[in-house]
Amino acid sequence: MEKVLDIQNLCATFSIQKKDYEVLHDISFSVNRNETVCVVGESGCGKSVTTLCVMQLLPGNGKIKSGSIYLNGTDLTKLSKKEVRKFRGKKMGMIFQEPMTALNPLLTIGYQLRENIMNHRGVNKSEANKLALEYLEKVGIANPDKRLKQYPFQLSGGLRQRILIAMVLSAQPDLLIADEPTTALDVTIQKQVLSLLNDLKKEMNAAILFITHDLGVVAEIADRVVVLYAGRKVEEGTTKQIFKNPLHPYTIGLMKAVPNVDLDEFVIQPIPGTFPNITEKIEGCRFNPRCPHANTCKKCFEEAPQMLEVEPGHYVACHLSK
Amino acid sequence: MKRYIVKRLGMIVILLLGLTFIVFSSLYFAPGDPAEIAAGVSATAEEVEQMRVYLGLDQPFFVQYGNYLAGLLHGDLGTSLITRQPILDELLVRLPNTLNLAVASMILACLVGIPLGIVAAIKKDTWIDNLLTTVSLFGISIPNFWLGSILIIVFCVQLKIFPTGGMSEPFWTAKGFMQVFLPSLSLGLQVAASFMRIGRSSMLDVLQSDYIRTARSKGLKERIVILIHALKNAMIPILTQMGTSFGGLLGGAMVTEQVFAINGIGSYLINAINQRNYYAVQSTVLVIAFMFVIVNLIVDLLYCVIDPRIRYD
Numbered sequence: 130m131e132k133v134l135d136i137q138n139l140c141a142t143f144s145i146q147k148k149d150y151e152v153l154h155d156i157s158f159s160v161n162r163n164e165t166v167c168v169v170g171e172s173g174c175g176k177s178v179t180t181l182c183v184m185q186l187l188p189g190n191g192k193i194k195s196g197s198i199y200l201n202g203t204d205l206t207k208l209s210k211k212e213v214r215k216f217r218g219k220k221m222g223m224i225f226q227e228p229m230t231a232l233n234p235l236l237t238i239g240y241q242l243r244e245n246i247m248n249h250r251g252v253n254k255s256e257a258n259k260l261a262l263e264y265l266e267k268v269g270i271a272n273p274d275k276r277l278k279q280y281p282f283q284l285s286g287g288l289r290q291r292i293l294i295a296m297v298l299s300a301q302p303d304l305l306i307a308d309e310p311t312t313a314l315d316v317t318i319q320k321q322v323l324s325l326l327n328d329l330k331k332e333m334n335a336a337i338l339f340i341t342h343d344l345g346v347v348a349e350i351a352d353r354v355v356v357l358y359a360g361r362k363v364e365e366g367t368t369k370q371i372f373k374n375p376l377h378p379y380t381i382g383l384m385k386a387v388p389n390v391d392l393d394e395f396v397i398q399p400i401p402g403t404f405p406n407i408t409e410k411i412e413g414c415r416f417n418p419r420c421p422h423a424n425t426c427k428k429c430f431e432e433a434p435q436m437l438e439v440e441p442g443h444y445v446a447c448h449l450s451k
Numbered sequence: 452m453k454r455y456i457v458k459r460l461g462m463i464v465i466l467l468l469g470l471t472f473i474v475f476s477s478l479y480f481a482p483g484d485p486a487e488i489a490a491g492v493s494a495t496a497e498e499v500e501q502m503r504v505y506l507g508l509d510q511p512f513f514v515q516y517g518n519y520l521a522g523l524l525h526g527d528l529g530t531s532l533i534t535r536q537p538i539l540d541e542l543l544v545r546l547p548n549t550l551n552l553a554v555a556s557m558i559l560a561c562l563v564g565i566p567l568g569i570v571a572a573i574k575k576d577t578w579i580d581n582l583l584t585t586v587s588l589f590g591i592s593i594p595n596f597w598l599g600s601i602l603i604i605v606f607c608v609q610l611k612i613f614p615t616g617g618m619s620e621p622f623w624t625a626k627g628f629m630q631v632f633l634p635s636l637s638l639g640l641q642v643a644a645s646f647m648r649i650g651r652s653s654m655l656d657v658l659q660s661d662y663i664r665t666a667r668s669k670g671l672k673e674r675i676v677i678l679i680h681a682l683k684n685a686m687i688p689i690l691t692q693m694g695t696s697f698g699g700l701l702g703g704a705m706v707t708e709q710v711f712a713i714n715g716i717g718s719y720l721i722n723a724i725n726q727r728n729y730y731a732v733q734s735t736v737l738v739i740a741f742m743f744v745i746v747n748l749i750v751d752l753l754y755c756v757i758d759p760r761i762r763y764d
């Protein structure tokens with residue numbers, strides 16, 4: 130299998146009032162060609178930061194402290210700003226979390242699409258226009274002609290999100306990063322966008338890194354799943370492994386937090402306790418204040434658990450998994 | 452957009468009407484007697500009384516205001532109490548000089564202030580940013596008349612590079628350029644500094660926005676991200692500042708015209724005040740306010756050009 134994206138031992142920090150705080154600690158995982166990997170976890174666990182590290186677009190106070198990010202075999206962390214730019218768009222494209230603000234309010238949809246296409250497909254303006262229409266149709270937008278002439282403020286959130294998807298796809302990147310592309314959309318459009326991404330993955334033979342905190346979405350789209358908790362990877366496995374046999378107490382907690390529609394059971398059982406801030410210091414396992422098993426095991430408070438492979442391709446970091 | 456423009460024009464009409472009222476009544480209630488000035492120092496009480504009737508000053512307030520408005524609608528800004536010439540003619544002779552100075556100062560302020568603001572934003576927290584921010588602080592606090600005098604002493608009297616004063620040609624001719632350079636420098640520097648500060652902060656704002664991150668994620672060259680994606684958005688607050696600065700320029704022009712011996716409406720106004728030439732003061736203030744309103748209308752139209760959210764609303 131060809132690894133398109135390979136993240137190894139990634140550590141990232143944010144400086145807040147001149148002090149560095151670790152937001153990602155020792156994250157490793159990869160995404161293969163023609164594969165969708167979902168990164169899941171609660172709000173604030175570092176999902177978006179992970180994607181921004183890959184794109185090398187961290188905000189000014191963020192920094193990659195150590196580790197490597199290989200894209201098609203090139204370590205992005207070793208490149209200069211100028212060199213990274215050549216990878217963006219063409220090799221890796223990103224759909225951002227917030228469709229309402231992700232498009233430039235003063236430029237037409239057409240301009241923003243064509244710009245990307247001309248840049249990465251080496252075509253002239255009229256050909257770019259044709260391709261733009263084609264991609265808008267691909268993402269299921271009616272009246273693409275009209276849309277090209279419009280400005281973002283004239284379109285709904287769902288349309289903007291699909292336009293962003295079309296824009297990213299039109300450069301034909303090897304890696305598609307989608308940061309909660311469906312959270313801002315209503316349920317029916319959400320379903321459309323997901324099946325669209327599924328189709329496009331097959332058609333374009335791309336690798337997809339998909340961020341979500343919605344396990345229902347994971348079940349629908351993921352081949353493999355990476356579970357993050359407070360900036361650490363706590364479990365990784367195929368979608369089947371994670372859903373059939375979740376091992377980390379946090380993953381099990383997340384599963385319980387999903388409303389089970391089939392059983393007519395709409396009550397969400399949230400994981401008790403609150404999520405730690407990145408400035409908080411916790412000894413041992415970061416999950417121990419909320420873990421139901423922590424009091425049975427002294428080690429949980431003394432050392433951070435190591436990542437173990439419990440079955441082929443299924444990894445978990447918990448002292449209880451032996 | 453049509454509705455937007457019609458609304459703006461309607462507001463301007465109301466604004467100008469209110470303005471005439473304020474200008475008129477502030478002089479009406481001001482101490483002093485225009486009839487006395489017009490009749491001259493040696494006039495008898497009777498002659499002053501005759502003059503009062505002649506000027507219509509014996510009429511009630513609202514009749515006088517009505518006559519004044521009716522005159523304005525016919526382009527009659529009144530007659531100078533001193534020279535007995537129509538004030539409109541006197542202003543029209545001087546207006547080009549003032550506009551020449553104001554526009555040249557504005558251009559200079561834009562050319563200097565906006566690019567420096569952008570550079571400071573891009574180089575945020577480096578020595579370049581710190582230097583520019585400090586310099587702009589000086590720029591904002593240097594008084595216009597002081598700077599003008601220093602410039603004259605250094606460049607006109609000692610180095611003899613520029614003429615010491617006067618204005619006869621527009622700024623785009625070679626002679627006009629030399630004439631307007633120092634005055635517009637002394638008048639425009641403060642404005643340039645304010646543009647730099649606004650430009651820097653609005654650029655910083657824009658550079659943090661999501662759509663700039665999107666533009667970067669597309670692999671665009673940084674130059675294109677700045678010039679196409681960021682600058683247009685950053686121009687909106689700068690435009691607002693341009694509108695308000697123009698008022699400051701017109702006010703500052705009074706001083707600069709005095710310092711550089713320019714025959715403009717600023718120095719005309721100062722003379723009129725000194726000579727208690729009531730009607731001339733009244734009309735000049737009105738003309739200056741009118742120009743300010745027109746400039747702000749132009750700014751509003753430019754918003755339309757830049758921002759589709761206004762254009763299509």
Ligand SMILES: Nc1ncnc2c1ncn2[C@@H]1O[C@H](COP(=O)(O)OP(=O)(O)OP(=O)(O)O)[C@@H](O)[C@H]1O
Nearest residue numbers: 143152171172173174175176177178179188190407
């Ligand atoms: N610029 C920043 N400065 C300081 N801390 C930050 C910054 N950006 C994010 N953080 C912190 O980093 C942590 C991870 O943020 P991130 O945006 O990756 O969360 P997320 O998993 O994407 O959450 P969500 O589901 O809400 O999008 C959070 O605790 C957040 O508060």
Ligand code: SF4
Nearest residue numbers: 414417420429447448
């Ligand atoms: S290591 Fe301990 S505290 Fe952490 S998840 Fe496992 S049992 Fe819970």
Ligand SMILES: [Mg+2]
Nearest residue numbers: 176177226308
């Ligand atoms: Mg996020």
